[in-house]
Amino acid sequence: MLTTTILYIILAGIAALLAAFFHYFIKGKGSAKRNVLFGFLRFVTFFGVLLLLINPQFKQVSYDVEKPKLVLAVDNSSSIAALGQSENVQQLLSDINTHDELQDRFQIDRYTFGTELNASDTLSFDEKQTNIAKALSSLEEVYKDKTAPIVLITDGNQTFGRNYQYTSTTFPNEVFPVILGDTLVYSDLRLQQLNVNKYAYLNNKFPIEAIVTYQGQEAVNSQFRLSAGNTVLYRKNVSFSKEKTSEVIQIELPATRVGVQTLQASITPLPEEQNKENNSKYFAIEVIDEKTNIAIVSSMKHPDIGALKKSLESNKQRSVTIVSPSKALADINQYQLLVVFQPDFSFSSFFTALDKEKKNALIIAGTKTSWNLLNRAELGFTHDLTGQVEDVQPIWNINYNSFITEDIGFDGFPPLRSSFGDIKFSIPFDVLLYKKIGSVETQKPLLTTFQKDEQKYALLLGEDLWRWRAQTFLDTRSFESFDAFLGKITQYLASNKRKQRLDISYESFYYGNAEVKVSAQYFDRNYIFDNRGTLRIVMKSKATQQTQVVPMLLRNNYYQADLSSMPAGDYDFTVQVVGEELSRSGSFSILAFDVEKQFLNADVTKLQQLATNTSGNYYFAYQKDQMINDLLTDQRYTPIQKRTENVVPLIDWKWLLAIIALSLASEWFLRKYNGLI
Known part of the structure; x- marks a missing residue:
C-alpha cells in the first residue's frame, strides 16, 4: 500500500473521530455512556464512508500446487481387438486409474484415437482406420506449453497419414509408448x-x-x-x-x-x-464410355495454369489440354468445358464463338485481364476500369445453393491478386466466395456462378490460385480437398442437364474402411434451397432384399446421410422428401475390406524410434509396473507450487458496506428507542 494512501486513511480516522466527538460530546445531551456508544457508531459510519472514497488496494496472495498432466492416449481401432489385446488395454487402464500415487502425482487426461483424436475414455475397438501422427499433432496443440508426458497405448500400426516415426523429431512432450501385440515373427x-x-x-x-x-x-x-x-x-x-x-x-x-x-x-x-x-x-x-475434355485457354504463362491442370486431372475422368485462344477457337466443339484464363485482346473472337456454340466456361480474371474486352462481351456483368490491384482473401458463403460445397479452410488461405473495383451483374448470380480485404469482410463477390440463357459460367476474380492448392497441402498433407472443390465446380459447369428440385450426390462404390455418405440438395418451386424439408434415404440390400430407412441431416446448404455402419454389399437406394411426391434413386457398392485386420504384429521399430525422438521410453504391456515407477520417479514431472498475487480494491469488499449499514441502523434504532428522535 502506498504511503499517501496510509496518510489518507489516518486523516480519515481523525476526521471521523472529530465528527463523532463534535456530535455527541460537544453538542450531545443525555447520558455520557449512551453518547460514547452513539459516538462509536457514528465514527464507524463516517470512517467506513471515507474509506470507500479513498478506496485503498490490498494485495491478496494465494498458493496452489499444480500437478503435471499425464496424458493417456489409447488406440481404439479394430486392430487392437484383432490382435487379441483388448483385455490387456482394459487391465492397463484399470491399474493406472486405481493407482493412488499416480493420482496424487498427476492430473490424468484421457483420450482415444482412430481416425481422429477424441477426449473420451470409452473404448469400443471399432475404429476402421488409425492415424497416430494426427493424434500426436492434436495433442501437441493442446499441451505444447505444458508439462505433460504422453502414454501412448497402441500396436503402432498406422493405416494412413504421415509417418509418425519422423514427424516426432520436434515433438515438445515426452512420449511413452506401451506396445500392444505379438512381437514374434511368423511366416x-x-x-x-x-x-x-x-x-x-x-x-x-x-x-x-x-x-x-x-x-x-x-x-x-x-x-x-x-x-x-x-x-x-x-x-x-x-x-x-x-x-x-x-x-x-x-x-x-x-x-x-x-x-x-x-x-x-x-x-x-x-x-x-x-x-x-x-x-x-x-x-x-x-x-x-467417354472422358470430359477440358481446355485451359490462355495467351500467357502463369503458375496457376499448371496448378489447374494438375488439380483437374486428379480425376481420371477428365482430360485437360492447354491451348491458345486461336487453337481453342478452331477446336471449340471438342471440349465440354473451357477454362478461360486472364482473357486479353487476343480473345476478341473467342467469346463470340463461345456464345454461338453455347459452351460453358470458367473465367479466371486477374491483374492482366482486359476488362474492356469482358465488359463488351455481354456476359451479364461489367467491372470498373481502375487499373489498380488489391489483395483479397476468400469468405465461404454458407448459403450458396447451386451445388453442394463445403468449407475447405478458406479463412486460412493466402490472398489472391485481384483488380480493384466493383462488379455489377445484370442477370441473377450466386456467390460462392466473398472478398475479404485486409480485416474487412465484404459482400463483394470473389467467386460466382451464373447462367446466361442455356450457358453456365463461373467467374473467379483473382489470380495466384496455385497458392490455395499449396496451402491445402500444408494444412492437410494432401491436395485432395482443393482438387475436390475445383472438381465440383467443373462437374457443375460440364453438365448441361436441367436443374431439378432434388439433386443427389454419391459415389458408385465405397471401400469398407472409408466413410459412406450420400448427399442431397432440395429446392422449393422457385429453385431456392429449402432447409425446412424432411429428407430420408431408403436403403435396400440387393442380396437380402432387406430395407432400412435412414434420416438425412441438414449440413449447411445440403442434406446428408452417413451410411458407414452398413455392411459390405450392393445396395439400391431412394432419397425421398417427406410430404411430397419427390424422390431420386441410385445404387452403389460397399467393398469388404478392413485395413485394420491386415496386421500380424505390433510395429515395435517405429514405436521405439518415437520414444527415442521424444526423450521418452517404450514398454510392453507386461511392463506396466516399471512404467508407473519410472513416471513416479522421473524428476521432470514434479508438482509445482504457484504463488498468485491479486491486487484487490477495498470497494470490492462487500462486508464494509454491510458494517456501514449496520452501524447506521443501530444508531438510528437506539436513538429512537431512547426518545432522541
Whole structure:
C-alpha cells in the first residue's frame, strides 16, 4: 500500500473521530455512556464512508500446487481387438486409474484415437482406420506449453497419414509408448498393395499393379489370382524365400462393359499362416464410355495454369489440354468445358464463338485481364476500369445453393491478386466466395456462378490460385480437398442437364474402411434451397432384399446421410422428401475390406524410434509396473507450487458496506428507542 494512501486513511480516522466527538460530546445531551456508544457508531459510519472514497488496494496472495498432466492416449481401432489385446488395454487402464500415487502425482487426461483424436475414455475397438501422427499433432496443440508426458497405448500400426516415426523429431512432450501385440515373427504372405485407377474407359485396357510380400525364413510357393465372382481372370505362380521377399505383378485387363466391376486380388495363404485377412483385397473399377475434355485457354504463362491442370486431372475422368485462344477457337466443339484464363485482346473472337456454340466456361480474371474486352462481351456483368490491384482473401458463403460445397479452410488461405473495383451483374448470380480485404469482410463477390440463357459460367476474380492448392497441402498433407472443390465446380459447369428440385450426390462404390455418405440438395418451386424439408434415404440390400430407412441431416446448404455402419454389399437406394411426391434413386457398392485386420504384429521399430525422438521410453504391456515407477520417479514431472498475487480494491469488499449499514441502523434504532428522535 502506498504511503499517501496510509496518510489518507489516518486523516480519515481523525476526521471521523472529530465528527463523532463534535456530535455527541460537544453538542450531545443525555447520558455520557449512551453518547460514547452513539459516538462509536457514528465514527464507524463516517470512517467506513471515507474509506470507500479513498478506496485503498490490498494485495491478496494465494498458493496452489499444480500437478503435471499425464496424458493417456489409447488406440481404439479394430486392430487392437484383432490382435487379441483388448483385455490387456482394459487391465492397463484399470491399474493406472486405481493407482493412488499416480493420482496424487498427476492430473490424468484421457483420450482415444482412430481416425481422429477424441477426449473420451470409452473404448469400443471399432475404429476402421488409425492415424497416430494426427493424434500426436492434436495433442501437441493442446499441451505444447505444458508439462505433460504422453502414454501412448497402441500396436503402432498406422493405416494412413504421415509417418509418425519422423514427424516426432520436434515433438515438445515426452512420449511413452506401451506396445500392444505379438512381437514374434511368423511366416506370412501379404498382398501389400494394389495400385489401380478408379476409372477406366470402354474398350480400353486398364492396368493393375499388385505388390506381394513375404515374411519368413523358408522358401515357399503360392499362387496369385485375380477374379470376378467365381471367374478367374488371371493367375500366376509365385515363389519367395529369405532373400526374395517381394514381387511386383503387373496386369492389363480389357474394359468390355460400362458400369462398376468388383474384382478380388488374392494370394493363396500358407498352411501355417496366422493372419489370412491380409491375403486378399477387393477393389472396383468404374468403366465409363467417354472422358470430359477440358481446355485451359490462355495467351500467357502463369503458375496457376499448371496448378489447374494438375488439380483437374486428379480425376481420371477428365482430360485437360492447354491451348491458345486461336487453337481453342478452331477446336471449340471438342471440349465440354473451357477454362478461360486472364482473357486479353487476343480473345476478341473467342467469346463470340463461345456464345454461338453455347459452351460453358470458367473465367479466371486477374491483374492482366482486359476488362474492356469482358465488359463488351455481354456476359451479364461489367467491372470498373481502375487499373489498380488489391489483395483479397476468400469468405465461404454458407448459403450458396447451386451445388453442394463445403468449407475447405478458406479463412486460412493466402490472398489472391485481384483488380480493384466493383462488379455489377445484370442477370441473377450466386456467390460462392466473398472478398475479404485486409480485416474487412465484404459482400463483394470473389467467386460466382451464373447462367446466361442455356450457358453456365463461373467467374473467379483473382489470380495466384496455385497458392490455395499449396496451402491445402500444408494444412492437410494432401491436395485432395482443393482438387475436390475445383472438381465440383467443373462437374457443375460440364453438365448441361436441367436443374431439378432434388439433386443427389454419391459415389458408385465405397471401400469398407472409408466413410459412406450420400448427399442431397432440395429446392422449393422457385429453385431456392429449402432447409425446412424432411429428407430420408431408403436403403435396400440387393442380396437380402432387406430395407432400412435412414434420416438425412441438414449440413449447411445440403442434406446428408452417413451410411458407414452398413455392411459390405450392393445396395439400391431412394432419397425421398417427406410430404411430397419427390424422390431420386441410385445404387452403389460397399467393398469388404478392413485395413485394420491386415496386421500380424505390433510395429515395435517405429514405436521405439518415437520414444527415442521424444526423450521418452517404450514398454510392453507386461511392463506396466516399471512404467508407473519410472513416471513416479522421473524428476521432470514434479508438482509445482504457484504463488498468485491479486491486487484487490477495498470497494470490492462487500462486508464494509454491510458494517456501514449496520452501524447506521443501530444508531438510528437506539436513538429512537431512547426518545432522541
